[in-house]
Every structure is written in structure tokens, then in C-alpha cells.
């Protein structure tokens with residue numbers, strides 16, 4: 001007997017049949033003697049459809065009103081799921097983020113969970129009820145509804161698991177677990193039995209959408225036992241933990257790609273002390289995150305600074321830099337949003353030289369040009385043209401995982 005948090009993503013709750021199936025997974029867990037808190041996403045593409053609806057009315061709608069709208073998708077799912085569980089004859093209650101005590105900061109559309117007041121959930125659990133909670137949303141200190149950013153239901157689930165000291169947090173999705181690459185791109189990708197928190201955090205941040213990166217950060221911080229598995233197949237999933245068993249011979253665990261990035265190049269920046277500071281402090285003050293940065297050694301006429309930002313920040317970053325062109329002193333600004341970042345992640349690469357060379361060889365053999373490179377202890381990322389991204393993932397995967 002334990003307390004289990006189970007999260008079900010959009011595809012898992014897409015229609016009445018899927019919801020009934022989810023209700024069975026939940027009630028089977030309950031019947032086995034566990035307390036169950038389930039966290040649900042909006043059905044199928046509901047969140048995208050709500051955004052479209054908003055755009056039809058007012059493309060410049062405030063984030064506050066967007067949150068009011070987007071939070072309704074999850075509210076619909078939890079009520080319907082509770083009805084499916086009622087139909088099976090089990091005690092159940094659905095709760096919105098604010099009813100469940102999910103308190104966030106005030107950053108609409110990208111709020112962070114500050115704490116979870118668990119009394120209400122605990123009262124319901126003590127009355128032997130199954131509790132179904134909306135993912136992706138909370139309430140801020142002004143009693144306004146907030147949402148946590150796209151894919152944020154994973155983070156809601158882990159936050160609940162941490163606050164309730166759950167024995168296990170299961171993330172049910174539409175694939176069997178975490179794979180060596182996105183199984184929808186690489187047909188022979190293999191499921192990993194285990195992956196470390198650190199690898200998963202890198203992977204999620206580098207574009208593997210299977211887990212929201214903040215959910216992994218939180219699971220690591222609070223040592224939440226996390227498992228990713230399919231609501232469709234019932235196969236064993238992937239365990240995310242501090243130390244993971246490795247598939248023999250593979251120093252990397254997975255390949256990821258992110259196409260939602262853009263590159264900015266400042267050409268002809270004066271070769272003086274403090275220019276990088278000027279550029280990047282300006283962006284930081286305006287909450288624009290910068291990823292890979294490349295700066296040459298420069299020459300008398302100046303130097304070039306290239307860096308990447310999220311595609312959604314490209315417009316704001318370009319406008320800002322152009323406004324400060326004179327004070328920074330660059331010659332011209334160039335942008336490119338048709339690029340992608342492809343990365344390999346693996347704790348094993350720390351102790352094994354040659355991973356970078358193998359990756360570059362795979363791209364060379366496939367005639368794919370590398371624009372920029374960035375590395376950390378457990379990852380190597382390269383920037384390639386967007387049109388080459390899927391091929392790059394495939395050839396890198398082939399190189400690392402078919403070495404025998």
C-alpha cells in the first residue's frame with residue numbers, strides 16, 4: 001500500500017474511450033490498495049485549439065486572459081475522468097489547480113510552482129477518494145489562474161508527488177518510455193530501462209519533449225521516484241533516477257533535436273573590453289535566454305558574436321539589439337530561424353574520449369554542415385540547418401547505437 005501520483009498526457013485522455021481506459025488504470029492501482037492522485041492534461045490538441053480561438057478574437061490578448069482560457073482544457077479532462085471513475089463505482093473527486101492548493105508565482109503563461117497546500121487533497125485521500133487534479137495550472141497570490149508553460153502537466157504531477165511524499169510518480173504517455181531518440185523520427189530507437197536525472201534534464205532541455213524539463217529538475221531536487229510509461233501498451237517503462245544502469249558499450253543515452261531556436265549574428269563588433277557584457281546583460285535584463293555563444297578572436301576591424309535564442313524570443317531580441325546598435329557599436333545584425341540544435345546526451349561520455357569525433361564523423365559522412373558546437377560534461381550539441389535536422393538525428397543514432 002502506497003501513495004501513487006499518475007499523470008496522463010493529452011493523447012492518453014483524447015476521447016471517451018481513452019478516458020475510460022485511463023479510469024481503469026487508475027482504479028486498478030486503487031484496487032491494489034494504493035491511494036491515487038491522478039494529474040491530467042487537456043484532451044488531445046485542446047490547448048492548441050484554445051490558442052487558435054484566442055488568436056481569432058485577439059492575437060495580442062493579455063497573458064492573464066490566456067491563462068483563464070487555457071486552464072479550461074484541463075478542467076474538462078478531470079471532470080470527464082471523474083465521471084468515468086464514478087461509472088466504474090469508485091469514490092472520486094476532481095479538483096482544479098487552485099482547489100488542489102497549487103500556488104505559483106505571478107508569471108502568467110510560464111508560472112513556477114512556489115508551494116502546494118496539500119490539506120484538501122489529504123482530506124479527500126483520507127476519505128478513501130481517488131483524487132483527480134488538473135495539470136498545467138495553479139493560482140497566484142492575487143487569486144488569478146496561472147499556467148506553467150507548454151507541457152507543464154508533468155511538473156504539476158512531480159510537484160504533487162514531492163509535496164505529498166508519494167512513493168512513486170508515474171508519467172503515462174503515448175510511447176513506452178524514454179528512447180535513445182524520438183521513436184517517431186528514428187524507427188530503430190530503443191527504449192531505455194533507466195536514465196539518470198541529469199541525463200533526463202539535459203534531454204528534456206535539449207528538446208526531447210517526453211518530459212517537461214522543470215519536472216525533472218524538481219524530481220531530482222526532491223528525490224521523487226519517477227517512471228515514464230505508456231497508457232496504451234502496459235509495457236514496463238523507463239525509470240528516472242540518480243544512478244542508472246547503462247546499456248553495455250553505449251556512452252551516450254539519447255539523441256535529441258530542437259527546431260524552436262534561432263541564431264543571431266552581430267557582425268563587426270568593436271574589439272574592445274566589455275562589448276560581450278553589454279550585449280548579454282542587455283538581453284538578460286529583458287529576460288531573453290541565450291544558449292550557444294560563439295565569439296571569434298577578432299582582428300583590428302572588429303569581431304563577430306553569434307548566439308542562439310528561443311525562436312519565440314527572436315523578434316524581441318532583434319528589436320532590442322537594433323535599438324542599442326549605436327551604443328554597442330556593431331556593424332550589422334543577421335538572423336536565421338531555419339536552424340536546429342541536435343544533441344547527444346550521456347553520463348558515460350565524461351570518461352570516454354572520442355564521442356565528439358564520432359558525432360562529427362557521422363555528420364561528415366552524411367554531408368551535413370555544422371554551424372556551431374557547444375559541449376558540457378554530459379552533452380554535445382551542434383547547430384545544423386533545419387532541413388538537415390531529422391537526417392542528423394538518424395545518422396548520429398546509427399553511428400552510436402549500431403556499433404555493436
Ligand code: ADP
Pocket residue numbers: 008009010011012041151172173174175177178179180181182183184207208209210211254255
Ligand atoms: P504527453 O501528451 O503524454 O505529455 P508529449 O507529446 O509531451 O506527451 O511527449 C511524448 C512524445 O515525446 C512522444 O510521442 C515522442 O514523439 C516525443 N519524444 C521526443 N524524444 C523522445 C525520446 N527520447 N523518448 C521518447 N519520446 C520522445
Ligand code: ASP
Pocket residue numbers: 009010041042047048073135136149150151152153154
Ligand atoms: N495542456 C498543456 C499543453 O498542451 C499542458 C500539458 O499537456 O502538459 O501544453
Ligand code: MG
Pocket residue numbers: 009151154209210211212
Ligand atoms: Mg508532455
